[in-house]
Amino acid sequence: MKNISLIALFCLALASCQKNNSVSPGVADENHSSLAVVNAAASSVTVNTESTLKSAVSAAKAGDIITISGTIKLTSTLQLLNSGTSSSKINLTGGVLDCSGISSGWGVKCNGSYWNITNMTIKNAPDCGLVFQYGGYNYVYNVTTSGNHDSGLQIYNQSHHNNISYCNSNDNYDTQNGGENADGFACKLSAGASNKFDHCTANHNSDDGWDLYGQPSTVTITNCTATNNGYGGNGDGNGFKLGSAGQNVPHTVTNCTSNYNKASGYDGNGNTGHITITGSTGTGNGKALFSRIY
Template sequence: MTAAISCQKDNNNPLLQREIPTEAAVSAAATSVTVTTEAALKTAIANAAPGDIITISGTIRLTSTLQCLKSGTSSAKINFTGGTLDCSGISSGWGVKVNGSYWNITNMVIKNAPDCGLVFQYGGYNYVYNVTTSGNGDSGLQIYNESHDNNISYCKSNDNYDAANNGENADGFACKLSAGKNNKFDHCTANHNSDDGWDLYGQPYTVTITNCTATNNGFGGNGDGNGFKLGSSGQNVPHTVTNCTSSYNLASGYDGNGNTGHITTTGSTGTGNGKTLFYRIY
């Protein structure tokens, strides 16, 4: 079947084009593409240029990891939006991997990956808005391996469960294992994930979490079940958690997990956690 693609390009007056700045010219020449098949999507992602808009229509079933390797610019990001990515056709690995910088990823569902749903591995300055990651075989959304300056806003992550480990590793949101600086979460919700709502294990730089909610995490037999796990033993990292709510998690609402850094939990509350609300918070 032929891949369904619709493209639209701006045609500017050449005389006017000579008078505008280079980055603005790139943005003005950007392409808008709507895709309905995996082949069309992967072609658009592979050819993405600064300012492009790539829109998913409906549901696309992936059979291998979608790799976002190109980069936009600070004034002309690559825009990836809409629809649902059903990753159940992937035999192993992540659903979506972002190694590039300056992406806007918005208004999307990423589900059923055999491993993590959406991973930021390298690069930075990415913005994620209104993305739901659910039913994945590890964490819903993960930032690690030097990825920096990512802003995750108004996102949801739920029902992620790693069956191979009886729920030991699948968090709602994970910023861990040597992620870079200036990663932020705002107005996000982690509900009913098998391990923790948020996991900052092994994260060497401050993570800022504001207005976020963690509920009912730890349903896996081996899951820790903290709403917010804020570091790990041997670390001294001052994470910031502001105006958050953590309730009905298997273990603690907020757990420093051995991190001796001064963790700020201003305005953060919760109820009904199986262990306690604040544990090992210095």
């Protein structure tokens, strides 16, 4: 009888452990696999209005999954201010964020750390579409930023260790400056360390495909493509702008392609750092394939 009681207690404990761990498929993590075990206290919610989205985001905690259904038209910037943890990120996934209802400012601002932002479109913001301003260790996968009135996706102001993977940024144009500033992807103006872009595409943006102007820490760009950038009247139109004058920063570009951009395919732009470009090609650029690369 004593042994039977112990076995029963063990089975109950095992069942309780299984009940308190849930598997949430469909949200990619940094290794492109679905998230496995989610903290028992975490929640999963699907939202289809601005108010429910902002309520979910403001209450978000480690392990939460917020899924956007359909298109949500924003009337003010969506601010991701909370943080997850290294082992349990906050997940924002799916749908379309139409930022045309915002009177001024960015579409989505992330000041938090340990976010997974995946499988969505962010478009029509009056300024940048998606900005990482502070914090770090964020992962962006399969996100399209399109038709924004400054850069599609920007990292700056000490934001660090962000991994931007399999994303697209196209047709961004800053009408207020005749296309001078709207890059596909920008990691510039004092962003932090260890920011990476992998398998991303920048197409038909009014300024540069990638802009690392004023970026003091090394940026790694691999397997990325820049095409047809610089269509704005005032845009520079480089495929990959890799720094600026007065800098000595060794950025790394590997296995990238730069085609049919208004200016150069790859331009050091005055950065005297030892920029390492390996296995990268291009054709049809207006000035040269490689300019001012030291």
